[in-house]
Amino acid sequence: xxxxxxxxxxxxxxxxxxxxxxxxxxxxxxxxxxxxxxxxxxxxxxxxxxxxxxxxxxxxxxxxxxxxxxxxxxxxxxxxxxxxxxxxxxxxxxxxxxxxxxxxxxxxxxxxxxxxxxxxxxxxxxxxxxxxxxxxxxxxxxxxxxxxxxxxxxxxxxxx
Numbered sequence: 499x500x501x502x503x504x505x506x507x508x509x510x511x512x513x514x515x516x517x518x519x520x521x522x523x524x525x526x527x528x529x530x531x532x533x534x535x536x537x538x539x540x541x542x543x544x545x546x547x548x549x550x551x552x553x554x555x556x557x558x559x560x561x562x563x564x565x566x567x568x569x570x571x572x573x574x575x576x577x578x579x580x581x582x583x584x585x586x587x588x589x590x591x592x593x594x595x596x597x598x599x600x601x602x603x604x605x606x607x608x609x610x611x612x613x614x615x616x617x618x619x620x621x622x623x624x625x626x627x628x629x630x631x632x633x634x635x636x637x638x639x640x641x642x643x644x645x646x647x648x649x650x651x652x653x654x655x656x657x658x
Contacts, residue, residue, distance in 0.1 A: 521586055521589030522594065524594045525589035525592070525594045526586065528589070528594050528597035528598055528601065529584075529585040529586070529587075529588035529589040529597055531597075532588060532600050533581060533585060533588070535601050535604040535605055535609075536604050536613045537613045539577045539581070541613075541616075541617045542575075542577060542580055542584075544617055546575050549571075550564065550568060550571065553567070
């Protein structure tokens with residue numbers, strides 16, 4: 499549970515820090531339109547569900563709390579909270595003209611397809627990375643043990 503809370507808080511803080519600089523009203527308006535055209539609200543809601551699913555898959559003992567996670571996410575990870583920060587994020591990263599280019603792209607058939615399939619591709623890419631990481635977890639554990647031993651030796655060694 500701490501892992502989920504840390505992940506969410508870290509993401510939100512990073513988003514707030516990145517979006518703290520003010521963008522022009524025209525850029526914010528274009529960024530908000532881009533989010534709508536991209537289907538960002540739906541992607542955000544699907545992402546929240548995927549995040550909860552991933553957490554519960556990694557921590558099966560938390561399964562009885564699925565409804566608590568869902569209730570918490572529904573209450574606090576709302577689009578009304580996320581959208582202004584996401585718009586500021588995009589408005590800072592792109593000029594108003596670039597945002598208009600992106601809007602035109604996402605209004606095209608290819609752009610609509612990209613908006614539709616990218617969340618699934620991102621989820622699959624995360625699964626690929628997770629699978630590779632899990633396959634090499636013993637190596638990571640050994641590396642951590644080795645480092646802990648090094649640090650213990652340094653701590654035990656007399657100082658200069």
